[in-house]
Amino acid sequence: MTKRNSPNCIKSNRNYTVIDVSEALGVHPKTVRNWLRVGLPVVDDKRPLLINGADLKVYLKQKRKAVMFECKEHEMCCFRCKQxxxxxxxxVNFIAKAAGMAHMTGLCDECGCRMNKYVSWRKVNDIWLELEGKLPIAEKHLILRGQNLLNCPFNGVFSDEK
Incomplete structure (x- = not known):
């Protein structure tokens, strides 16, 4: 898996040499030279080549955006199919996480590759309906890590129903 080059390591108001960029981002200097050849702008043509920090940040953000996919709520990004x-x-499994989030995992219909996505816990039922799953969400599709739902005990019966 490749390392993501974070633009947060770069200061916008500073000029960098090729070696400075490679040290700041943790990449090989040849990688930075390849970026220059592909389209990363330089300040001028004199040696050493200077790269403006703001230009580098914009370049890294555009490079990262080119890899991302636009997904609907009920879709997930398959990196093998590239769509x-x-x-x-x-x-499909939903794993409850902190702060009202759910970790959605599943397998791609086309290639069988494993996919992951974080969604809001409030949207789990809507996603489940979009996927044409049977209602209610079966217990096997819902994994709660040490958290009990206050309004819906799966393994028990309400005290007033006994």
């Missing part, structure tokens, strides 16, 4: 696809309904 947004609907996961296989039988393989």
């Amino acid at each position: 947004a696809v609907k996961p296989n309904v039988e393989s």
Whole structure:
């Protein structure tokens, strides 16, 4: 897996040499020279080549955006197929996380590759309906890590129903 080059390591008001950029981002100097050849602008043609920090930040953000996919709520990004696809309904799991988030995992319908996505816990039922899953969400599709739902105990019966 490749390392993401974070533009947060670069200061906008500073000029960098090729070696400075490679040390700041943790990449090889030849990688930076390849970026220059592909389209990263330089300050002038004199040696050493100077790269403006603001230009470098913009270049890294554009480079990262080119890799991202636009997904709908019920779709996930498959990096093997290189597109947004609907996961296989039988393989979808929602894992509750902190701060109202859910970790959605599933398998790609086309290639069988594993996919991950973080969604809001409030949208889990809407996503499940879009995937044409059977209602209510089966217990096997919902993994709660040490958290009990206050309004819906799966393994028990309400005290007033006994």
